[in-house]
Amino acid sequence: MTPDPLPRIDLTQAVRVVRDQLMAAASHGAGQDLRFDVGEIQMEFAVELRHDTRVKGGVRAWVVSADVDAGRGAAHTHKVAFTLKPKNARTGGDWEIGNDGPDADTSAFGGS
Template sequence: MSDFSEIELSTAVRAIREQLVQAALDGTGAPIRFEVGPIQMDFAVELRREAGAKGGVKAWVLSAEAEARASRATTHRVSFTLTPKDAATGGPVEVGEPEAGGTSRFGAGR
């Protein structure tokens, strides 16, 4: 695709998973960890039939600008909730920050 404002729906979900994995790895041994709750995802998608032997229908996530350009007949709203689970334990995923937190920078931008 030449328009970088559109990505496959599977790529968007994969990016969320990779970020959660990285956050969990970054938080290994952290004094404070957070349990990841359900993740609500809401996208405007365009369904396209791909040509070729392995053709099929793919969903492309649209940016707000691309959605405005697309016709109403070709765009759809897709919403779903993901509940992350630890693959080894089946329990909830936890993320954390490896560095201890502090309050020294609170209010610094004012």
């Protein structure tokens, strides 16, 4: 078996990247006259489940790209889809990009 040429990205990392980029968008939009409500975020990934003795439970989901998926065959990959609704960790309210009011602090949103 040839080694996988692409670096592995687990499902946790993929969701973290989306969260971090939403937080970056919020800080770049602070002070602007136009704000956006962040609604539901629908995410869908093709994942490959692999046994990993370093992880509690022993199984980890790795995100694979469509071209890698086609090369390995559908029998080895699974589709994972879910919806996220961002909330302000401090207030429990909806989250806005460009919010420069008292709730604009992004420090409470899921630290790494």
